[in-house]
Amino acid sequence: MTEPAITARGLRKSYPGKNGDKIVLDGVDLTVPAGTIFALLGPNGAGKTTTVQILSTLIPADAGTVRIAGHDLARAPDEVRGAIGVTGQYSAVDKLLTGRENLLLMADLHHLPRKQGKRTADALLERFDLVEAAGRPASTYSGGMRRRLDLAMTLVGDPRVIFLDEPTTGLDPRSRRTMWQIVRDLVATGVTIFLTTQYLEEADQLADRIALLDHGRLIAEGTADELKRLIPGGHVTLTFADADRLGAAHRIVGTGAADPQALTLQVPGDGGADALRDLLVALDEHAVAVAGVAVHTPDLDDVFLTLTGQTKENAR
Ligand SMILES: Nc1ncnc2c1ncn2[C@@H]1O[C@H](COP(=O)(O)OP(=O)(O)OP(=O)(O)O)[C@@H](O)[C@H]1O
Numbered sequence: 001m002t003e004p005a006i007t008a009r010g011l012r013k014s015y016p017g018k019n020g021d022k023i024v025l026d027g028v029d030l031t032v033p034a035g036t037i038f039a040l041l042g043p044n045g046a047g048k049t050t051t052v053q054i055l056s057t058l059i060p061a062d063a064g065t066v067r068i069a070g071h072d073l074a075r076a077p078d079e080v081r082g083a084i085g086v087t088g089q090y091s092a093v094d095k096l097l098t099g100r101e102n103l104l105l106m107a108d109l110h111h112l113p114r115k116q117g118k119r120t121a122d123a124l125l126e127r128f129d130l131v132e133a134a135g136r137p138a139s140t141y142s143g144g145m146r147r148r149l150d151l152a153m154t155l156v157g158d159p160r161v162i163f164l165d166e167p168t169t170g171l172d173p174r175s176r177r178t179m180w181q182i183v184r185d186l187v188a189t190g191v192t193i194f195l196t197t198q199y200l201e202e203a204d205q206l207a208d209r210i211a212l213l214d215h216g217r218l219i220a221e222g223t224a225d226e227l228k229r230l231i232p233g234g235h236v237t238l239t240f241a242d243a244d245r246l247g248a249a250h251r252i253v254g255t256g257a258a259d260p261q262a263l264t265l266q267v268p269g270d271g272g273a274d275a276l277r278d279l280l281v282a283l284d285e286h287a288v289a290v291a292g293v294a295v296h297t298p299d300l301d302d303v304f305l306t307l308t309g310q311t312k313e314n315a316r
Pocket residue numbers: 015016024042043044045046047048049050051089198
């Protein structure tokens with residue numbers, strides 16, 4: 001067993017406020033296996049950036065332990081810093097410098113020899129489709145280009161663990177997809193990605209595991225499918241060739257809603273494999289042929305809104 005890339009236990013953080021301390025993180029535990037994408041999902045003010053800042057050694061936690069890339073964050077912060085890269089929620093790009101100059105500056109900060117720095121910069125410009133824009137000041141870049149440059153700058157140090165704080169907020173759907181592909185390509189090279197997002201679809205698309213953060217606590221954690229199964233609303237829809245079979249199936253299953261027009265039987269359930277197999281086996285034992293099966297799991301939106309106690313109307 002290799003050690004997880006990130007382990008955090010009992011993270012706490014509060015800031016002094018007018019009416020006593022404001023608790024921002026209230027005992028957060030996280031485990032991110034190496035070579036995977038982990039998404040921390042939460043609404044504005046949930047504590048996402050605070051978590052990233054603590055894990056990336058930018059601010060201290062009030063309590064808790066963190067291990068990253070095999071190093072204890074409290075005892076070996078420099079080793080942790082050497083292993084990670086951070087792309088913050090707000091850009092680190094210097095707008096007065098060109099894209100290339102920004103990258104060369106990062107190479108200097110990482111003490112890369114001149115030649116190697118130039119090679120690294122050129123390779124990253126190529127990889128992030130910024131060759132044409134490389135000589136222009138970053139102030140002339142679009143939002144998507146600036147995000148790509150930002151991430152390219154993070155990669156100059158060849159980090160094993162990368163933190164991306166809301167990497168696609170404010171990007172149009174096309175730029176968002178480009179960024180997703182970049183993240184997937186990165187993980188394919190073996191790095192570990194810890195990203196925060198407010199977009200459920202983004203977590204669904206990218207993440208191996210997702211944690212929902214709300215008011216400084218993790219209210220759920222799992223794969224997208226596991227999270228979707230946490231809340232009611234899932235069902236299996238069976239389709240039959242005729243009304244006789246539908247009627248027989250309804251009697252055998254003993255539950256659900258039959259639709260004689262559509263010849264479907266909708267059976268409530270979590271959409272899990274076991275329940276589905278039991279259902280099909282029961283019908284098969286009675287020789288009732290099933291023409292079609294569709295599993296409906298609630299989407300992450302439903303999960304998030306249910307678990308945070310929000311309704312779709314007041315959520316955004
Ligand atoms: N330096 C600080 N001093 C006081 N309060 C702070 C400080 N930094 C963060 N907070 C508070 O902590 C809470 C969590 O902030 P954080 O930036 O971690 O949220 P977030 O999940 O990243 O939100 P967003 O989606 O808006 O980026 C907020 O209520 C914020 O006001």
